[in-house]
Amino acid sequence: MTVQQHHPLSTGADYQQLAARFRPIFARIADGAVERERQRSLPYEPIKWLKEAGFGAVRVPVEYGGAGASLVQLVQLLIELAEADSSVPQAWRGHVAFVEDRLNAHATSNQEIWFQRFVAGELVGNAWTEIGAVKIGEVGTRVSRQGNQWVVNGHKYYSTGSLFADWIDVYAQRDDDGLDVIAAVSTHQTGVHQSDDWDGFGQRTTASGSTVFDNAVVSEENIIDFSTRFKYQTALYQLVLIAVLAGSGRAALRDFSHEVRQRTRIFSHGNAPRVSQDPQILQVIGKVSALVYAAEATALRAAAPAQRAYESHFEGNAQAEHEANVAAELESAQAQVVIAELVLRAANDLFNALGASATSETKQLDRHWRNARTAASHNPLIYKERIIGDWEVNGTEPPYIWQIGNGSTAA
Template identity: 60%
Template sequence: MSELTRTEFSALTEQFRPLFNRIAEGAAAREINRTLLHEPIRWLKEARFGTLRIPKEEGGFGVSLPQLFSLLTALAEADSNLPQALRAHFAFIEDRLNQPESEDRRQWFRRFVDGELVGSGWSEIGAVKLGEVNTQVSPAEGEWRISGEKFYSTGTLYADWIDVYAQQTDNGRDVIALVNTHQNEVERDDDWDGFGQRLTGSGTTRFHHARVEQPHVYDFSERFRYQTAFYQHVLLATLAGIGRAVVRDASQGVAQRKRIYSHGNAPQVKQDVQVLQVVGQISSWTWAAEAAVDRATHSLQRAFELQLSGANEAELHAANVQAEVESARAQVVAVELVTRAATECFNALGASDTRVSKVLDRHWRNARTVSSHNPVIYKIRNVGDWEVNGNDPTFIWQIGNGEGA
């Protein structure tokens, strides 16, 4: 699977630019009114955005991983909810790309070319112990049945399928089940009440003995090696896009401001050297964060290419370590700089820019929410432990109640 040339990718970026602009125009209104993303998702489906990684010969665009995350960053600049809502979709495609060619793989790609999307159903809250999963998949006559409840079900409100982490009742193995949402036994609630990323469709999903087709249960141990780094990279691209949006809105706000302070430095705000310094600072922070995110994507691409080449176990493991370490480094940089930029931008603006109608606070809220998904303090520790002691980073982790909870 070869990546697009620079010229081809530039043309593809320009092809999507009007769509991103259209999405950006309504982002503030959707945030204020809590309008779910059904319309922008439909536009993305019509543009075949969900097929970016699918090979050209199978109806997709055939982009590389650095190219994918570049486009996700541009989409996040328009509306940061969207890349996160599509996170599970692109991860499932990546998993299929890492599997041998088969009719099952081709059939999934055909579904996605037709516009179908995948959402996420992994995390559980409540009385679940660390390392356990309450959602169960049971064999039935010629199919499976799944029962359980998931929270943080990102993207499920817009999805045709849900990528569900569960346990088989017959052998106790951890599996991934792909559940069709178009059945009465699947219940999806828009009850995500976080202060940011409010429109990602990350509420509760309940499975009431829902049907799962026989081939759509996959052993979790067979998932693609670099999945943890991949999932993190979607959040990193989202952060980088938020940074861009901060610079965009701050620059436009300064350029358009008419009111000045008596103790300012110029007859127009756009000429005030201190204000320009603030904009220059947040622009530089965003540039650094985006550069870190972009560099880390190349380690993911290497891990993917080595997997396809049939490299030996030692090479594959080393590539996976590098991808995880670089995604962690980029996370440290992006979390720090983008959240700072989203706060500092108000030093270049006026009190009127804090009005709810302008909803500029969404950039900090969204960045802080994205930054909270995978605790950055543990990523920093992993990087330090790898640098000092040569210990592998954490590839797969779980969350649940601790002892005595």
């Protein structure tokens, strides 16, 4: 009997059929993107449309009611969604990771209850990072026993997407034994307090603000040993961000191409009676089209090792799984480095195709650069470049988990 007969896997769907389900929703999301950006209005309604359409279950195996999409296909969908509104797929990032963790956990324990929740449209946000006086390697959020129930107490920031979520994937420590855990906390209770206090200049509507847990109740079965977390999680988080970047590049190309087609004002020292016929302007657009094409192709290539890591987890071949996890981490890092450069260059150079009117706040064309710059600032590129170089020269494996916090005070 094959592994798939024991455990139905998500190895791929008909992409065009899958995308056709969501493209009308993506178009509706795109219609309101500029106004949401201008007003800094959170995309509650677009998130609701996606939940109702089953977007949160695209990775769930078909046998459990999902779409059975591969990770490459998920990244492709996220790129299309990011072209509509780059904040929305980033708001989905915590859900993507938690779904993947439950898919991997199904190899050793039944996860049908979670699959049912995903298929029903329940969304998972995340709350991992703490700011303030927390030292690197420490976590202040605690899970403790209180009477006959478990509760979570702590303060998180960068809780991306959690304002839209039914559950929050919370990184914490147990009080009783000090173990690092994931607590899957329901947001439908009084002990969870959320704020939209994210003030970045880009990705403004990702709902990446604060979450405070004040004796928030968590079921014992939803306290998960962090050591069991799926190994390619850092790579997957990065794949969502590079999809955001690639989609931002597509959106910038789309909007500037539209502006060039519509523009009637020309310069006396230009090359044609219409901007849309000026060969130098067309060269700018053509070059950027190639940059964006390369970014998207790289993103899709980078997702393949993560899919191999997922499938190999069920095959009983530890060496193959290890090699796939190494490749997932390295290729997502390589993609991050080059895609950030490609898309930031594209979003900047496109302004050469228009005049000063392109900087009008009404048009919000600058949002593409701001959003790309913000997404590219996650997980510093300089460290990823060093890690890649250390692998190429010394064969040093990349870290799968890393943390951020306060360092030691200089003497």
